[in-house]
Amino acid sequence: MKRIALTLAFLCSIPPVSADTPPAFPLHTTPSTQLRVLPKSADGRSYQLHVHLPASFGSEPKRRYPVLFVTDGYWDFATVVASYNNLAYDKVVPEFITVGLGYAGTGLDYGRLRTWDLSPVPLSPGDGDSGHADKFLAVLERDIIPFVEREYRADPAHRALAGSSLGGLFTLYAMYARPGLFEGYIAASPAVVAGNDWLITQAKAFAEAGKPIKARLYVTGAEYEWPGFLAGIKRYQALLPELKHPQLVFQNRIIDGERHAGTKAESYTRGMRYVFEPLAPETGPSKD
Template structure:
């Protein structure tokens, strides 16, 4: 940059803070609507991989929530969970979003190296539930009955882990292109225990999605997602309302903006209680 008269661009009404949990450091990004909060507070979306998609989701909500009666998107607080990096992703996500599984169950690393350390999903979910959410609810006007968790790829896998192990933690679960093949044995084991957690007052909405070009028969993401939706929908007395969407002409990366646009509608829509 040749000139010194340029200033950093700051997204309006966004904030950040660093939080640590069990010696792991997280960079938290928060965006707050300009509108006056409803009496019940704003819906909240907890966004994984915050370094890569926080700004995209924040701007999508800011634009579309100007006319919620037309767009179906209502003002919401976005809480992005990220790491100390200027890149879109950090290797720490491999640990936070996964359980430990035998190496034989993992896909090969295209770089020809070992995968980073894994197995911290329970600890990361503890951080979200017992540290981050209470702090956000203390500092911002949050509707505690309308909180969503949004993740893509390994983040989508973690969203499914959260749904299957702690279905009461959130009311909306958005799993984009979930890497079910990565921890499938763990997911299936947790799924067997889920019926015992389905209390009568539970009312959960889950959305699983993929891009059309991801459905290439390598990991059977579509088939595995549809099968999981069918099983979830048949559990209990309809406490989990699960749905699936496939976005035409989108691949694993290009699907993200489309997923965000649809996900914010899913996360903020008004439902009868």
């Protein structure tokens, strides 16, 4: 467990990129995207949303769209949007809005900020800088989701949540803590080992209570993850069929040949296809 704790600490300590040096040339901007800074939360935290709008958003003003919320938007938003554009072109997902969850400001320590928000339990005994996922989920439910649905015509009947590592753990935590808030979940290499498999304990307790989860869930791990980290993911994947959560359909996958971060692209691409399949214009092979 000592090695696992060190792994989690490393994942939370990736240094931010310096923004002090002005660019010599114009910066590239992802098309059809916006940055929205929210008022400070009740806890005094400053959140920023990375928003990507589907192609028809401007031409169909009465249409409402599904929405995918993605943790760690400062890292994963561009990856998700690139995959979404390919999937939408192939008509294997519906048009939907993508919202990357991030923080307002420059020169930020994303590792420290995300650890506070995304971990449902302290990552080590007495660690007050982690274990506040309940507060972040409350902000998401109370402030962020209503803002997106008000400002961008997001359909409240079709929400999904995605995240990797601690973000994947938060995604699973949200599924058990607020069942019904989302109808789709993508947990890429989730940090199941946090808190000595705390998430697995929660899943078992939820199943024993017989509560339903009407949702689609996609869970991945990477073949070349840290062994102890991957073992936790596999324990959860193996447990899912045994739990028999009412109305939950799921798919597990181990991404071959990849390490921890390298699994994101394939995890998000296949995850989006899976969770949005019921709304997709087409499924299966291309149609002539």
